[in-house]
Amino acid sequence: MTINADERDALYKVIYSRRxxxxxxxxxxxxxxxxRRVLDAAHHAPSVGFMQPWDFVVVRDFEVRKQIKAGFEVAHAEAAAMFDGERREQYRGxxxxxxxxxxxxxCVTCDRTRSGEVVIGRTxxxxxxxxSSVCAxxxxxLAARAENLGVGWVSIIHHDSVRQALGIPEHIVPVAWLCIGKVSFFHDMPELEQAGWLPRLALDDLVHQEQW
Incomplete structure (x- = not known):
């Protein structure tokens, strides 16, 4: 299957405008x-040994999301304490x-037992x-951005908080809590870059030829 120029450009537009x-x-x-389309795109991610270790827990219930929010607040307070001075205040803002x-x-998860102990490519x-679950x-x-949906990855939360709120079995690893919805607008650049928290690094400084 050949990708034409318009299709190629559309993909790059999605990548560069993802926020x-x-x-x-x-x-x-x-x-x-x-x-359903977005989840199906996630399900077609590459996976080691084709084990497809992911599951997707879809949560609309407000009370369940309040439990996730409470877990975030605990981890958020812990994180704020790790920064000093003005950096802490900026983080809190x-x-x-x-x-x-x-x-x-x-919630995107990883079942590390799905294909048994020996998996092609995981040895x-x-x-x-x-x-592999992160690829999902x-x-x-990217699929959500193509649908003009916003996605936010809430990484400031302990896995056990997510596991408890969603009844996830102990052997399943919560990989990501994602907030998904229509948005009023998308920022022109990542918010942390826009706020001056960190700059975007130059590609030429990160590409090595033949050896490090």
Whole structure:
């Protein structure tokens, strides 16, 4: 299957305009057929040994999302204490999640037992199954952007908080809590870059030829 120039350009547009959305969520429900397309795109991510270790827990219930929000607040306070002075105040000023504002939350997990102990491609590097679930997150994120949906990855939360709120079995690893919904706008650049927290690094400084 050949990709033509218009299709190529559309893909790059999606990649470069993808944002980690924390605010500007609208209360409008996400149509079921759209969410299904996005989840199917996630399900077509590459996976080590074709083990497809992911599951997707879709959460619309407000009370369940309040539990996730409470878990975020605990980890958020812990994180703030790790910064000093002005950096701490700047961190506290950021909006870093949209758990209650977004109409849908999706937890992406990894079942590390799905294909048994020996998995093609995981023998030397056992963490490859976790990376596979992260690939599913990225597929979901890009598909959602193509649907003009915002996605925010809430990483400031302990796995056990998510596991308890969602009744996830002990052997399943929660990889990502994602806030998903229609938004009023997308920022032109990542919010942390816009706020001056860190700059975007130059590609030429990160590319090595032949050896490090």
């Amino acid at each position: 980690d959305v924390r605010g500007q969520y609208l209360p409008d429900p996400v149509p079921e057929e759209v969410l 950021f909006k870093l999640e949209g758990i209650l504002e977004a109409p849908v939350g999706v 030397a590097n056992p963490e490859m199954d976790l990376y 997150v990225q597929n979901l994120w």
